[in-house]
Amino acid sequence: MWGGRFGKESSDLMREINASIGVDKRLWREDLAGSAAHAAMLRDRGIIGAEDAEAILSGLGTIASEYERSGVAEDMALEDIHMHVEHRLGELIGPAAGRLHTARSRNDQVATDFRMWVRSAIAEADNAIGAFQRILLDRAEQHADSVMPGFTHLQTAQPVTLGHHLMAYYEMLRRDRSRFADAAARLDECPLGAAALAGTSFPIDRHATARALGFSRPTDNSIDSVSDRDFALDYLMAAVQCSLHLSRLAEELIIWSTSFFGFVHLPDEYSTGSSIMPQKRNPDAAELVRGHSGRIAGAMTALIVTMKGLPLAYSKDMQNDKAPVFEAHDLLMLSLNALAGMVEQTRFDTARMRAAAEAGYSTATDLADWLVQAADVPFREAHHIVGRTVKLAEERGVGLAELDLASLQGIDPRIDERVYAVLTAEASVRSRTSHGGTAPDNVRARIAAAKEKPGA
Numbered sequence: 219m220w221g222g223r224f225g226k227e228s229s230d231l232m233r234e235i236n237a238s239i240g241v242d243k244r245l246w247r248e249d250l251a252g253s254a255a256h257a258a259m260l261r262d263r264g265i266i267g268a269e270d271a272e273a274i275l276s277g278l279g280t281i282a283s284e285y286e287r288s289g290v291a292e293d294m295a296l297e298d299i300h301m302h303v304e305h306r307l308g309e310l311i312g313p314a315a316g317r318l319h320t321a322r323s324r325n326d327q328v329a330t331d332f333r334m335w336v337r338s339a340i341a342e343a344d345n346a347i348g349a350f351q352r353i354l355l356d357r358a359e360q361h362a363d364s365v366m367p368g369f370t371h372l373q374t375a376q377p378v379t380l381g382h383h384l385m386a387y388y389e390m391l392r393r394d395r396s397r398f399a400d401a402a403a404r405l406d407e408c409p410l411g412a413a414a415l416a417g418t419s420f421p422i423d424r425h426a427t428a429r430a431l432g433f434s435r436p437t438d439n440s441i442d443s444v445s446d447r448d449f450a451l452d453y454l455m456a457a458v459q460c461s462l463h464l465s466r467l468a469e470e471l472i473i474w475s476t477s478f479f480g481f482v483h484l485p486d487e488y489s490t491g492s493s494i495m496p497q498k499r500n501p502d503a504a505e506l507v508r509g510h511s512g513r514i515a516g517a518m519t520a521l522i523v524t525m526k527g528l529p530l531a532y533s534k535d536m537q538n539d540k541a542p543v544f545e546a547h548d549l550l551m552l553s554l555n556a557l558a559g560m561v562e563q564t565r566f567d568t569a570r571m572r573a574a575a576e577a578g579y580s581t582a583t584d585l586a587d588w589l590v591q592a593a594d595v596p597f598r599e600a601h602h603i604v605g606r607t608v609k610l611a612e613e614r615g616v617g618l619a620e621l622d623l624a625s626l627q628g629i630d631p632r633i634d635e636r637v638y639a640v641l642t643a644e645a646s647v648r649s650r651t652s653h654g655g656t657a658p659d660n661v662r663a664r665i666a667a668a669k670e671k672p673g674a
Contacts, residue, residue: 237294238537246285248331249299254278255430257318259423270314277310300324321422323414325444325532330410336453339547340402346551347391350558355665358384362661365643366571367580374578377643382656385664390463395673397456405449408433412443415531445531450543454518457546464553465511468504475501480570485563503556510549517542575643576617579608584640593632603630
């Protein structure tokens with residue numbers, strides 16, 4: 219390929235450090251598609267002859283069939299997927315294969331291939347997130363009325379519904395889809411034709427190749443075209459955010475499945491046992507999802523550090539751009555699909571959840587709100603009154619609703635029998651009717667809106 223400039227062959231060690239075929243062979247479909255679009259454009263512009271172009275296109279089709287059937291036969295001497303394709307094309311059609319590289323460089327070639335692959339990865343992520351959202355909607359609808367404790371600092375705070383809690387993750391995933399959509403919109407420019415870094419003197423039609431490859435337009439600066447990896451970082455940043463959301467849900471399932479909480483019974487299909495303790499049910503799938511988020515964040519960090527000080531335009535450091543993206547993609551898809559399966563099949567112990575909501579004085583704020591609304595007590599004063607009430611209930615080992623009226627009026631005479639209507643967990647969640655609140659009717663309305671207009 220480039221040996222004419224050199225008097226000696228590369229050492230074995232140089233071949234090993236220089237080769238990327240073990241990683242970038244995943245781009246073979248994109249490389250063949252880009253080559254076919256480029257060959258057709260060269261033919262249409264009269265830059266290569268029709269006969270050579272047809273031989274090239276036919277040969278590329280043959281290579282596609284071979285790779286689909288048997289995979290890419292790796293040869294480190296050929297360095298990367300681009301040279302593997304070009305070499306095999308030469309074996310198939312002879313010297314005409316050498317015309318394919320007219321008016322392009324491996325620099326714009328790999329930038330195009332990689333963009334196309336990331337574009338497909340974004341579509342995969344969006345589809346998987348959408349499927350997970352539909353599962354969350356179904357489970358939330360089943361549990362729109364199921365009362366559970368809401369937590370802050372992992373301490374019982376106020377009653378909420380399980381449906382409302384699950385819909386919080388729906389909203390996180392909705393934002394994740396928007397981030398991937400933004401990434402897709404920004405990468406929708408085709409670098410092919412930028413050549414090594416300065417463009418080309420051949421009369422190529424970059425708009426034609428952009429359209430042929432599904433891009434809306436070509437990139438506008440040839441130097442930026444071959445040196446830009448923002449699209450890969452955009453994907454990784456969206457993947458990291460999504461994986462953090464998955465990790466939070468995985469962590470809750472892990473906690474909730476412990477004997478101390480007992481809120482969920484995880485499905486056998488996503489649990490494992492112990493080699494020594496026969497009673498164990500380990501939430502390994504959830505733990506691995508939680509762990510994958512760290513590796514995805516590490517992949518993003520790796521590419522950021524690789525790109526942070528590179529001068530324009532292309533540097534060989536950028537050969538390391540694909541491995542972290544491929545790893546993040548594989549881990550994200552595995553995490554999305556595994557966690558979706560867990561949520562779909564998990565059994566929620568709603569009786570235990572409701573009992574926990576009652577046990578932690580979670581309606582204390584409702585008592586304070588009642589004092590403000592029914593007895594015209596300033597909220598800060600009401601806060602102190604309720605604090606004393608909770609202390610009394612703790613001393614007697616009862617819930618707030620179990621304190622008799624005389625005891626409540628002993629703390630503050632403005633409390634009357636109407637207060638008992640707000641001291642149950644069910645009454646508490648029904649009262650939270652503000653927009654975005656946990657009231658069951660709110661939850662059902664949000665679910666209906668989400669089903670009617672997914673993603674909104």
